[in-house]
């Protein structure tokens with residue numbers, strides 16, 4: 001059977017993986033507390049999980065990168081949906097620092113790393129993007145949990161009591177690509193950076209201003225409060241989640257992470273055949289920081305859905 005025939009037989013499926021965890025993660029966003037307040041939420045979650053595939057569309061390669069945040073974006077254009085990654089474009093900077101950067105880990109700042117990453121996006125033809133929220137307009141915070149909470153995210157990732165659960169979820173998302181040595185290497189880098197977290201993350205809130213200056217209209221201002229009840233991980237290349245349309249349909253939100261985009265980004269940032277190891281490290285660090293972001297933002301009571309390509313007619 002040739003490769004083309006193989007591709008034709010692939011179908012897209014969204015697999016319900018149950019709750020994110022059986023323990024309680026440190027974050028505040030809670031699907032179970034929403035379910036307690038409103039008895040109809042539980043059935044809405046079930047319905048939404050079954051129908052979630054219908055809310056994926058082709059990404060628009062020229063559209064700005066979006067965050068995983070499930071809240072409403074009043075200016076979102078349904079025909080211009082960019083892929084979703086935690087913290088938008090600046091979020092990739094931490095993964096690069098932990099996985100790839102050969103600099104001394106006792107030096108450097110997130111702000112510098114993120115500026116470099118935005119420059120890389122522009123150079124490689126990706127549209128960077130980021131966001132604030134309506135609550136942060138006159139505050140010193142950004143309004144993006146993945147940026148504001150970055151120190152908490154790193155502390156969560158390196159917390160001895162959470163590391164086993166963190167590894168379990170990373171393994172689930174990476175499947176056969178999970179490499180224990182790479183995981184431990186990135187974890188080691190995370191411990192070092194976490195040790196100088198205050199210094200490394202200083203002034204990080206300026207990154208959204210810098211992004212706006214470099215690329216006008218690249219940032220969104222999200223509205224409302226977090227009500228994410230689902231975490232949707234998407235492995236199907238060049239597709240993304242229509243977050244506004246989903247919330248309009250079910251009155252609940254979902255965090256959406258386009259994991260395929262991190263793999264694509266690794267190939268663009270590190271294109272040479274000799275950079276295969278660094279590509280693997282970048283993807284590992286991005287998935288590890290995404291899982292840590294979910295652990296720091298939620299209590300883990302959300303439903304995990306993994307969307308992927310599967311061979312048709314499998315029994």
Ligand SMILES: [Zn+2]
Nearest residue numbers: 067069144145
């Ligand atoms: Zn965000």
